[in-house]
Amino acid sequence: MLLRLTSPMAAGIALFALLFAAPLLGANEYYSYILNLMMIHVIVTVGLNLVMGHAGQLVFANAAIFGIGAYGTALLMKHFGLPFWLCLPLGAMLAVSIGLALVFPALRLSGIYLALATLAFAQCALWVMVHWTPVTFGAGGFTIPAVSFAPLPISPDMGMYYLAWAVCALLVVLARNIVRSRIGRAFVALSDNEISAQSLGIDLLRYKAAAFGLSSLFAGIAGGLFAGTLRFVGPESFDLHQMILQLVAVVLGGIGSLAGSVIGGVLIVVVLEFTKATKMSVEIVFGGLLLVFVLFAKGGLVVFIRRFLPSWNETLHASPAPRSKAP
Amino acid sequence: MKTQDMMIFGYLMATGLTTGALYALVAIGVVVVFRATGVVNFAHGEMFMIGGFLAWTAHVMFGLPFLVAFAAAVAGTFVLGIITYQTTFRPLASTGNQNAILLAMVGLSFVLKGIARDLWGGRGDYLSFPPLVSPTPVDIFGFMIMSQQLIVLGAAIAVMIGFWLFFRFTRAGKFMQATADNTKAARLVGLRVDRVFMLTFAVGAAIAGAAATLMAPLTLLYPDVGFSLFVKGFAAAALGGLGSIPGAIVGGFLLGVTEQLSANYIATGLQEVAAFILIFLVMIFIPNGLFGTAARRRV
Amino acid sequence: MLQVEHLNVFYGITEVLRDVSFTVPQGEIFALLGGNGSGKTTIINTLCGLVKPRKGSIRLLGQDLAGRPCDQMVRAGLIQVPQGREVFASMTVRENLEIGAATRPAGEIAGDLQEMYALFPRLREKRDRLAGALSGGEQQQVAIARALMGRPRLLLMDEPSVGLSPIVVEGMVETIRDLNRTRGLTILIVEQNVGVAAAVASGAYVLKDGEIAYSGSAPDLIGNPEVLASYLGR
Ligand SMILES: Nc1ncnc2c1ncn2[C@@H]1O[C@H](COP(=O)(O)OP(=O)(O)OP(=O)(O)O)[C@@H](O)[C@H]1O
Ligand SMILES: [Mg+2]
Numbered sequence: 097m098l099l100r101l102t103s104p105m106a107a108g109i110a111l112f113a114l115l116f117a118a119p120l121l122g123a124n125e126y127y128s129y130i131l132n133l134m135m136i137h138v139i140v141t142v143g144l145n146l147v148m149g150h151a152g153q154l155v156f157a158n159a160a161i162f163g164i165g166a167y168g169t170a171l172l173m174k175h176f177g178l179p180f181w182l183c184l185p186l187g188a189m190l191a192v193s194i195g196l197a198l199v200f201p202a203l204r205l206s207g208i209y210l211a212l213a214t215l216a217f218a219q220c221a222l223w224v225m226v227h228w229t230p231v232t233f234g235a236g237g238f239t240i241p242a243v244s245f246a247p248l249p250i251s252p253d254m255g256m257y258y259l260a261w262a263v264c265a266l267l268v269v270l271a272r273n274i275v276r277s278r279i280g281r282a283f284v285a286l287s288d289n290e291i292s293a294q295s296l297g298i299d300l301l302r303y304k305a306a307a308f309g310l311s312s313l314f315a316g317i318a319g320g321l322f323a324g325t326l327r328f329v330g331p332e333s334f335d336l337h338q339m340i341l342q343l344v345a346v347v348l349g350g351i352g353s354l355a356g357s358v359i360g361g362v363l364i365v366v367v368l369e370f371t372k373a374t375k376m377s378v379e380i381v382f383g384g385l386l387l388v389f390v391l392f393a394k395g396g397l398v399v400f401i402r403r404f405l406p407s408w409n410e411t412l413h414a415s416p417a418p419r420s421k422a423p
Numbered sequence: 424m425k426t427q428d429m430m431i432f433g434y435l436m437a438t439g440l441t442t443g444a445l446y447a448l449v450a451i452g453v454v455v456v457f458r459a460t461g462v463v464n465f466a467h468g469e470m471f472m473i474g475g476f477l478a479w480t481a482h483v484m485f486g487l488p489f490l491v492a493f494a495a496a497v498a499g500t501f502v503l504g505i506i507t508y509q510t511t512f513r514p515l516a517s518t519g520n521q522n523a524i525l526l527a528m529v530g531l532s533f534v535l536k537g538i539a540r541d542l543w544g545g546r547g548d549y550l551s552f553p554p555l556v557s558p559t560p561v562d563i564f565g566f567m568i569m570s571q572q573l574i575v576l577g578a579a580i581a582v583m584i585g586f587w588l589f590f591r592f593t594r595a596g597k598f599m600q601a602t603a604d605n606t607k608a609a610r611l612v613g614l615r616v617d618r619v620f621m622l623t624f625a626v627g628a629a630i631a632g633a634a635a636t637l638m639a640p641l642t643l644l645y646p647d648v649g650f651s652l653f654v655k656g657f658a659a660a661a662l663g664g665l666g667s668i669p670g671a672i673v674g675g676f677l678l679g680v681t682e683q684l685s686a687n688y689i690a691t692g693l694q695e696v697a698a699f700i701l702i703f704l705v706m707i708f709i710p711n712g713l714f715g716t717a718a719r720r721r722v
Numbered sequence: 723m724l725q726v727e728h729l730n731v732f733y734g735i736t737e738v739l740r741d742v743s744f745t746v747p748q749g750e751i752f753a754l755l756g757g758n759g760s761g762k763t764t765i766i767n768t769l770c771g772l773v774k775p776r777k778g779s780i781r782l783l784g785q786d787l788a789g790r791p792c793d794q795m796v797r798a799g800l801i802q803v804p805q806g807r808e809v810f811a812s813m814t815v816r817e818n819l820e821i822g823a824a825t826r827p828a829g830e831i832a833g834d835l836q837e838m839y840a841l842f843p844r845l846r847e848k849r850d851r852l853a854g855a856l857s858g859g860e861q862q863q864v865a866i867a868r869a870l871m872g873r874p875r876l877l878l879m880d881e882p883s884v885g886l887s888p889i890v891v892e893g894m895v896e897t898i899r900d901l902n903r904t905r906g907l908t909i910l911i912v913e914q915n916v917g918v919a920a921a922v923a924s925g926a927y928v929l930k931d932g933e934i935a936y937s938g939s940a941p942d943l944i945g946n947p948e949v950l951a952s953y954l955g956r
């Protein structure tokens with residue numbers, strides 16, 4: 097019985113049950129806000145891990161795509177007065193369409209080249225956010241009104257919390273199904289070796305597009321929720337700091353692991369809050385975490401979990417093969 | 424009216440060539456490491472940034488002569504290059520996983536930036552460097568050019584020549600070249616290629632330190648200047664095909680001039696993004712650079 | 723001069739050399755024969771430190787060198803002329819030769835350089851050309867001269883005749899004999915070309931699936947139809 101509880105699925109259900117209950121159990125406004133940020137980062141991390149971990153494509157534009165989702169959602173509200181429930185999917189679609197455009201460089205580039213080309217793209221996107229003042233309100237950012245969930249009897253903050261909860265749960269399940277599907281296996285084949293993947297009949301364009309589209313969808317939706325939660329959107333939320341936050345989330349949890357993405361998304365928010373509270377340098381802490389995990393714990397925290405919980409039965413991709421017990 | 428246009432153009436060209444020379448120096452560091460190891464040192468900009476702060480510390484804080492500050496920056500970044508090699512490339516090279524090496528370098532670059540911010544000032548704090556010479560312009564062929572720019576341009580070219588001499592005539596330089604050319608053969612003749620790689624990272628970083636010291640009197644120093652210069656250097660290197668030192672030099676000058684001209688004649692804001700746009704377009708459409716001289720290598 | 727005993731080499735989990743033992747006496751040329759993938763290059767690479775053996779000893783003049791890194795093997799005198807020549811293509815012939823002496827003090831190499839030019843007059847002519855622009859035969863000369871610049875005690879040659887025209891191969895055979903005769907250089911040569919092996923070697927070993935299958939004097943081995951069949955039969 098206890099063993100069963102330590103499978104990724106059981107742990108996931110327990111986590112989401114806890115997240116659902118937290119506000120009801122009296123988590124104060126600050127804690128609810130932090131939990132909300134965690135769920136948003138879980139969504140981003142799961143998406144980024146699909147493209148980075150499973151499909152093996154090093155993309156540095158995800159923070160900007162996250163920002164495009166946030167800007168898309170909030171600007172539609174601001175300029176056209178459209179309701180949030182409509183702006184969120186539209187913003188996510190904008191993020192997806194821009195993310196899909198990155199497939200074309202990704203067809204020609206890989207590894208370091210892809211990373212730097214997408215980084216350059218991200219910086220261009222950031223530049224537009226800062227300089228296209230009539231539309232984006234420039235470097236200072238802008239605020240949006242609280243999202244009303246009427247006629248539901250729920251405050252805007254709680255409404256946003258449970259919306260994030262539902263979306264996060266849904267997307268994690270979606271990611272789980274994708275990873276286990278033919279698409280997921282094609283991603284892994286892609287990351288192992290593009291040429292042999294092609295010779296196995298895997299259509300490069302289609303699956304790269306799927307990987308980029310999915311990660312952008314996750315980032316875009318998360319961005320919209322982020323805007324709705326903060327009620328403020330500004331370019332500095334999507335700069336290099338956001339990029340390293342997301343990279344740390346993926347590497348900390350475990351490259352190529354869905355459970356790892358969830359763990360990573362949750363943990364970076366904790367680490368970030370702790371770092372700010374203790375006035376440590378965010379750059380040193382997150383840069384150090386990235387460096388240390390890449391050097392010494394390539395598979396991330398899930399590898400440790402697996403070592404201690406034999407019933408943790410997730411198949412890992414792209415991370416080093418777990419130490420199997422002698423038969 | 425006509426002459427005034429010419430004056431402006433001359434000024435832009437002088438500024439473009441001067442900054443371009445510095446971009447070229449940063450690009451040379453990127454290329455040297457790339458040719459030898461097949462990876463782009465993501466923390467290269469932080470070598471530049473810390474080099475600048477070291478020069479500032481020596482020259483402004485301790486009042487040492489500029490040349491001493493230059494030497495301090497070069498020596499300090501040389502060591503930083505070794506640290507970069509030891510903490511990122513060396514532990515991961517045997518895995519052959521370039522993505523991991525790049526991620527480690529990203530991590531290191533943030534750590535260095537954070538340390539610099541703690542040591543030399545917070546976000547938005549800009550340190551300034553006194554001018555090298557009196558800011559009177561000199562008249563060259565009817566163009567008024569800042570003597571400071573001329574000195575920096577000359578010094579940057581001198582560093583390039585020094586670097587060329589090092590490669591062409593010293594044993595260490597030739598060992599670096601040989602290792603970049605054929606790592607296996609370098610092992611077979613008994614070179615300790617790990618040492619050579621370390622030296623390559625160190626020399627690449629030291630050039631960035633030299634560039635930073637030369638740039639310091641022209642601009643302000645702040646912790647984020649490293650990333651900005653890395654991007655310019657990488658854009659210049661990519662323009663030259665990433666594997667070619669002459670290509671990187673031409674790329675640097677081209678980028679410097681393009682930035683100035685596009686900022687003045689098209690839109691001011693373009694100066695900041697020109698390098699990003701260039702990287703994006705070059706990587707997609709001409710990944711071998713303007714001269715088709717890319718040398719792609721494995722780890 | 724060289725005594726190899728019970729050498730075991732693995733690539734990952736596959737055993738490529740299985741308990742390989744052989745010797746090369748001082749002043750002799752020995753040939754190492756064997757079909758494709760039988761492990762010849764692996765032996766050479768283990769001898770010069772590119773590949774680490776799991777077990778066994780490599781004694782050069784009595785000193786056990788097994789498992790040492792490449793630079794120490796080179797300093798000890800085990801130097802390889804690699805398969806495919808592997809010249810420094812973007813550097814001049816002269817620079818190639820100078821780098822061959824990387825493990826020795828810079829002051830000592832001027833004389834050796836002249837010696838190499840005397841041995842290979844063609845390289846003197848082309849000393850300032852890029853090695854990558856030379857013909858295959860010339861590149862082979864560069865590779866041999868570069869190895870000699872390191873002052874080998876035992877020269878290891880991995881299929882030096884591959885890709886060369888018969889006339890060029892003849893010249894190379896002459897060079898190899900000459901190096902052995904006039905300088906007393908000990909050589910271990912891997913060859914697919916039985917003619918070359920027969921022309922230069924006094925002793926020979928045949929490798930099959932990572933094991934020494936036959937050993938003996940070169941003429942005996944090469945004259946033995948049974949061996950030749952198993953050797954060429956791959
Ligand atoms: N780096 C490697 N990793 C794994 N296996 C290898 C590696 N190099 C060689 N092998 C395998 O080891 C065996 C011996 O290879 P080796 O190159 O030593 O053979 P060889 O006798 O030199 O062949 P050839 O005549 O083709 O040069 C072969 O089966 C080869 O496939
Ligand atoms: Mg071979």
